[in-house]
Amino acid sequence: MDKAAPSKDSKKLEVDGHCDLSDAPVNLEALRDKNRAALRDIFRKIDSGTGESKAFILEQELVGLLGQIVEVDFLKNQGIEKFFFLSGEGLEIPSELSCVVFFIRFDLRNVRVLAKQVKMLRARNRSLWVIAIPRLPFVCERVLEEEQVIEDIQVLGLELYLIPYESDVLSMQVCTSYRDWMVEGDPSILYDVASGLMKLQMQCGIIPHIKGKGVASRQVANMLVQMRYQMPPEAFFRDLPEITQLVLLDRVVDPVTPLLTMLTYEGLIDEFFGIHDGCVKLSSEMVLTEQQIKTQTQQGVELPKKIKIMLNNQDAIFSEIRDLNFSRVGKLLSQKAKLIDEYYKKRHSSQTTHSLKSYVQQFSDYQKKHKYLHVHTNMVEKLLTWIRDSKFHAQLEAEQNLLAKDGNSELSISYLEDCICQREPLPRILRLLCLLSLCTGGLKEKTYNFFVKEIIQTYGIEHLFTLNNLGKMGLLCKYGETKPANWFSNARQMFNLIITDPDEQEPPDMASIYSGYSPLSAKIVMKACSDLDEKSASEDGLPDCGNDVITENWKSAKNNFIQNMPGGPTFCLNQKLDPSTMLAISERKQQEDRPHTVFVFFIGGITFAEISALRWIKKHRKINMIIGTTNFVNGNTLIECSFEKI
Structure with a gap:
């Protein structure tokens, strides 16, 4: 439902669909449990003040995040009887629900909406509580004071930072992170990133080595050192560190990759359907079988317009095909269909008790696969109709022309002019215009002024702010x-970003993910991990215990080039550990030959195709890797966060 016109009725909240964390490189299940326990403690504080049945009002954008932590039954067990979405309209809350709990991530866009709701509810003698993620910012507190509602509410901070979305992916889901830092100059997102990383270190141990590039990443590293000295040593995990290295990367270090059209299966789903909080909404016809639709129609049951489908490792088929170039997906789905069909045929040939027992034991698993196969087959067919469209090919050709060494930018400029004349969606035009600017070192004055004039005349004067x-x-x-x-x-030359005629069926390089282009961000991460196996020792031959001093030295052959790239400073930090711990780490590596565990964190967002590229590195470098981010982005969402709401 659109937030601009919400219903006043209570909502049926859909927050179920956790991923499986059992095979995570570190104990992410414990992280999820701590997040859940923190929310439970919040409700206990509320119950100690009221003990009443509750109405729960939350931002619609936080539904998916909440679903990665708890189930609906958990919320109902906390006394919540009705759910509502936060809006500026009056909500029809039953009079018997005398306790109202707001669940909100504060910003200047929603604080006045909250104030309006509080004014409408306080006259009804209700106790009003606000769960603020992760806290109530000072500027928002001042707004509540100006609106004269601060005395009517009790605010409780809930420190939710890193949320597991996959066994190897964590996100903070702050969708405005890039804009907040780059446009608004708000550093609070950096403090939240540092706080989330500090909580992870308290659980997994102090990360010995930190590398990064970017102004924001450097500030986060500084905050980590300061926060650590403010905490007692016993606050940290006392066993050996579970994570070997942390790599911090600003989104602005590689602004090219997110502007490109993603060509992996998961990437294309995000491009065309949109993936939000690990799920996609599809039409009933794409999810239900013909028999299910027929049965519900005969029973007079109205089919839902959209059905939410979770996209995570609980879906075995999706886990296998998500990171593949789309050209490989159809063949693999055909193979899966054949295997499932062969399994069902076994019921006719199973004659012994043992074979029947084996068939029954696998039946539930194959039923799930059959259901998922139906959904993915329909999604692939829909995606095929889109990518076969001439407009998609023209966009892709314009992008690849700009990436190529001998590309002709004039062809892309001509294509952009045609798109503006046809009033194509503005995000599509701005994606390519920004890509043109980045790949050519900036637009010529005449070209820049021409496109500014054309965009303002065609799409409105408000986009001058954009x-x-x-x-x-x-x-x-x-x-x-x-x-x-x-x-x-x-x-492009230094990192060999472009490969002509890549083999997408048997990919020898991560360039197959973008049909010939290797993400620059992934290449930088690969260089950051290049010296993991080098033994770090001090002059006396003992393990280097670190000194908490940030330097600008990466032990990489391409360090000088990375250092001089736009986007901010390159830095390295060896966190100070006691000698016995460093010696134990060295001995464990020699005795157990464990693969290193690297935590890569993107400040400002990451695309699903970049995640696929990092998984390629993990597989071919034979290391464990966890991927963290402030939020998930694609070219459209990155461009749209620059829009001003006027």
Whole structure:
């Protein structure tokens, strides 16, 4: 339901669908349990003040995040009887529910909506509580004071930072993180990132080595050192550290990759359907079988317009195909269909008790696979109709032309002009315009002024703010404003980003993910991990215990080039550990030959295709890798966060 026109009725909350964390490189199940326990403690504080049945009002954008922590039954066990979405309209809350709990991530866009709701509810003699994620910011507190509602509510902070979305993926789900930092200049997201990483260290041990690139990443590293000295040593995990290295990367270090059209299966689902909090909403016809639709129609049951489908490792078929180039997916689904069909045929040939028992034991598993296969087959067919469209091919050709060493930017400029004349969606146009700017070292003055004029005349004067914001975000600039101007062409050569005629069926390189382009961000991460097996020792031959001093030295052959790339400083930090711990780490490595565990964190968002590239590195480098991010992005969402609501 659109937030601009919410219903006043109570909602049926859909928050179920956890991923399986049993095979995570570190104990992420404990992290989820701690998040759940923190929410339970909040409700205990509320119950000690009221002990009444509750109405629960939450932001619609937080439903998916909540679903990664708890189930609906958990919330009902806390005394919640009715659910509502936060809006500026009056809500029809039953009079017997004298306790109202708000669940909100505060910002200047929603604090006044909350104030309006409080004014409507306080006259009804209700106890009003606000669960603030992760806390109530000072500026929002001042707004509540100005609205004269601060005395009517009791605010409890809930420190939710890193939320497991997969056994190897954590997200904070702060969808405005890139804009908040780059446009608004709000550093609170950096404090939240540091706080989340500190909580992870308290559980998994102090991470010995930290590398990163970017202004934001450097500030986060500084905060980690400061936070650590403010806490007692016993607050941290006392066993050997579970994570070997942390790699921090600002989104602005590689602004090119998220603007490109993703070509993995999961990436295309996000491009066309949209993946939100680990799920996709599909039409009933794509999810239900013909027999199910017929039965419900005969029974007079109205089919839902959209059905939520979880996309995580609980779906065995999706887990296998999510990271593949889309060209490989159809063949694999056909193989799965054949295997499932062969299994069902066994029921006719099973004559012994043993064979019947084996068939029955696998029946539930194959039923699930059959259901998932039906959904994925329908999604693939729908995606095929989209990617076979001439507009999709024209967009893809324009992107690849800009990436190529001998690409002709004039062809892309001509294509952009045609798109504007046809009033194509503005995010599509701005994606390519920003890509043109980044790949050519900035737009010429004449070209820049031409497109500014065309966009304002076609899409409205308000997008003058959009273009200005894109400049602040490091996505759109004039020639000469970025130093060095030819940084991308140098990176393309230095990192061998482009491979002509990649083998998408048997991919030898991560470039197959983008049909010939290797994500620059993934290449930088690979270089950061290149010296993991080098023994770090001090001058006396003992293990280097670190000194908590941040330096600008990466032990990498391409360090000088990475250092001089736009996006901010390159840095390295060896956190100080006691000698016995470092010696134990060294001995464990020699005795057990354990693979290293690397935690890669993107500040400002990561695409699903980049996650696929990092999984490729994990597989071929034979290391364990956990991927963290402030939020998930694609080209459209990255561009749309620059829009101003006027």
